[in-house]
Amino acid sequence: MNFDSFSDFIAMGGHGFYVWLSYAIALLIVVINIVSPVLLKRKVFSDLARRLRREKKSS
Amino acid sequence: MEQIVTKEQSKSADESVLNLFWAVLKRDLMLAYRKKSDLFNPLIFFLMVATLFPLGVSPEPDFLAEVAPGVVWVAALLATLLSMDSLFRSDFEDGTLEQTLLSPQPLFIVVLAKVLAHWMMSGLPLTLLAPLLGVMLFLPAEGMSGLMMSLLLGTPTLSLIGAIGAALTVGLRKGGVLISLLVLPLYIPVLIFGTSAVQAAVTGLPLAGFFALLGAMLALGFVMAPLAISAALRISVSG
Amino acid sequence: MSEKKKWLPRWFYQLASPRWSYDIMGKLLPGFALVALISLVVGTIWALLYAPADYQQGNSFRIIYIHVPSAILAQSCYMLMAVAGAIGLIWKMKVADMVAKSCAPIGATMAILALATGAIWGKPTWGSWWVWDARLTSMLILLFLYLGVVALHSAIESEATAAQSAAVLALVGLVNIPIIKYSVDWWNTLHQPATFKLTERPAMAPEMWMPLLVMVIGFYCFFAVSLMMRTRNEILIRERRSSWVKELVGKQ
Numbered sequence: 001m002n003f004d005s006f007s008d009f010i011a012m013g014g015h016g017f018y019v020w021l022s023y024a025i026a027l028l029i030v031v032i033n034i035v036s037p038v039l040l041k042r043k044v045f046s047d048l049a050r051r052l053r054r055e056k057k058s059s
Numbered sequence: 060m061e062q063i064v065t066k067e068q069s070k071s072a073d074e075s076v077l078n079l080f081w082a083v084l085k086r087d088l089m090l091a092y093r094k095k096s097d098l099f100n101p102l103i104f105f106l107m108v109a110t111l112f113p114l115g116v117s118p119e120p121d122f123l124a125e126v127a128p129g130v131v132w133v134a135a136l137l138a139t140l141l142s143m144d145s146l147f148r149s150d151f152e153d154g155t156l157e158q159t160l161l162s163p164q165p166l167f168i169v170v171l172a173k174v175l176a177h178w179m180m181s182g183l184p185l186t187l188l189a190p191l192l193g194v195m196l197f198l199p200a201e202g203m204s205g206l207m208m209s210l211l212l213g214t215p216t217l218s219l220i221g222a223i224g225a226a227l228t229v230g231l232r233k234g235g236v237l238i239s240l241l242v243l244p245l246y247i248p249v250l251i252f253g254t255s256a257v258q259a260a261v262t263g264l265p266l267a268g269f270f271a272l273l274g275a276m277l278a279l280g281f282v283m284a285p286l287a288i289s290a291a292l293r294i295s296v297s298g
Numbered sequence: 299m300s301e302k303k304k305w306l307p308r309w310f311y312q313l314a315s316p317r318w319s320y321d322i323m324g325k326l327l328p329g330f331a332l333v334a335l336i337s338l339v340v341g342t343i344w345a346l347l348y349a350p351a352d353y354q355q356g357n358s359f360r361i362i363y364i365h366v367p368s369a370i371l372a373q374s375c376y377m378l379m380a381v382a383g384a385i386g387l388i389w390k391m392k393v394a395d396m397v398a399k400s401c402a403p404i405g406a407t408m409a410i411l412a413l414a415t416g417a418i419w420g421k422p423t424w425g426s427w428w429v430w431d432a433r434l435t436s437m438l439i440l441l442f443l444y445l446g447v448v449a450l451h452s453a454i455e456s457e458a459t460a461a462q463s464a465a466v467l468a469l470v471g472l473v474n475i476p477i478i479k480y481s482v483d484w485w486n487t488l489h490q491p492a493t494f495k496l497t498e499r500p501a502m503a504p505e506m507w508m509p510l511l512v513m514v515i516g517f518y519c520f521f522a523v524s525l526m527m528r529t530r531n532e533i534l535i536r537e538r539r540s541s542w543v544k545e546l547v548g549k550q
Contacts, residue, residue, distance in 0.1 A: 015422050228453070
């Protein structure tokens with residue numbers, strides 16, 4: 001371990017803001033790139049299911 | 060052993076390709092000449108953009124002299140971009156483009172002639188007007204020749220690259236701003252070397268290298284852009 | 299009847315079937331997701347806790363473990379987008395078109411991440427939030443190329459036409475990337491003092507490049523996961539009228 005204490009770890013020798021901001025943005029982008037397709041998949045399934053039901057009803 | 064193609068046949072084929080080139084060039088120049096506003100609008104825009112910089116930033120001669128190469132080049136780039144949308148649009152709207160694509164004539168030649176005609180009505184007048192802007196922006200006299208030569212070599216490349224964007228978006232109703240978005244990243248190398256050539260001319264450094272690079276980009280564009288333009292036209296018209 | 303020699307492996311032709319691609323990607327997803335998760339978690343902990351700080355830049359050096367993988371991904375993704383677009387253009391393979399379309403937004407976010415971390419790294423290192431450094435500027439132009447592809451896809455209504463146009467654009471961009479890199483590099487040497495170097499370092503010590511490697515692997519696997527998910531969605535949307543999709547939806 002490179003740090004003596006947890007507060008040292010957060011402070012990152014004075015560069016804490018920059019390091020944590022970078023990792024936070026990275027986390028955000030990773031999450032967006034995973035969550036966005038998952039949400040889209042749900043929407044696609046519900047839209048198609050709705051259309052199928054409508055077709056079945058009309059036939 | 061019989062020759063597959065006789066000398067006469069080969070000569071007449073070359074002639075017909077050349078005839079095609081001239082025919083398309085003449086037609087496009089004549090059509091453009093009829094709509095004079097298409098010629099003057101980019102020029103007026105060019106002049107106005109160069110006027111905006113002293114107004115918006117500073118009219119100090121030292122400052123303007125320093126930024127003049129870049130400002131003139133950026134203004135020329137934007138003016139060219141503005142005029143690109145009209146390259147294929149009128150032909151697309153009246154069906155001529157579709158006929159051209161269906162004809163057995165080599166699309167490469169037709170496209171090259173159209174872009175050349177377009178450049179003669181946009182890039183070339185810009186190049187000729189550039190010294191006026193140079194004077195307005197206090198560009199030192201040594202820089203003028205560099206400015207004109209760099210624009211002379213650079214604006215045809217801008218027209219060729221811009222034509223790719225125009226071809227990709229000709230089928231869309233509002234192609235204008237989209238062309239800029241597609242084409243601006245590709246313009247950046249031409250811009251960098253064009254302005255550097257002018258700056259080198261101002262400081263008295265040798266220009267041959269810059270012109271060689273600009274010339275190389277033009278040569279590459281000359282050969283490759285019509286391929287991309289033709290492909291994009293076929294896609295846009297059939298889509 | 300003798301079989302004609304196949305120039306490409308069988309799986310290449312099988313990929314042409316959207317249904318087969320959908321199934322195979324579904325099978326590959328959990329594996330890649332697991333590797334991605336493990337690599338990213340292990341890599342992040344290693345990068346933040348166990349990797350040494352740079353003696354010049356201190357702990358802000360740890361940003362490299364995000365910046366370099368995202369930059370590598372942004373560039374690889376563009377290559378994949380252009381190649382997939384070319385395959386779709388030449389072989390008229392719908393799945394290749396869908397892969398190319400799905401690459402664009404992911405690549406754009408990778409470029410944004412590389413730019414953001416590059417800028418954030420710049421502040422403690424050089425004192426300003428943005429530097430017109432050659433690599434950052436090239437990455438910015440790459441972002442513009444990505445945004446152009448995304449804009450073209452959204453502007454053209456017909457999916458097939460949009461895919462073909464975007465493929466042409468991506469290929470034109472691909473040819474231009476070396477030219478852009480060269481010109482921006484050259485422009486940078488003219489306007490930047492030579493002391494500014496972002497990721498130019500002498501050979502890295504293993505304590506530094508090992509966590510970097512783990513992060514790069516993690517990012518690649520994460521990219522694969524996101525790409526496969528997006529492509530599967532595209533397949534469902536484009537093939538919504540086919541019986542296998544209707545069957546799949548009906549089962550839910």
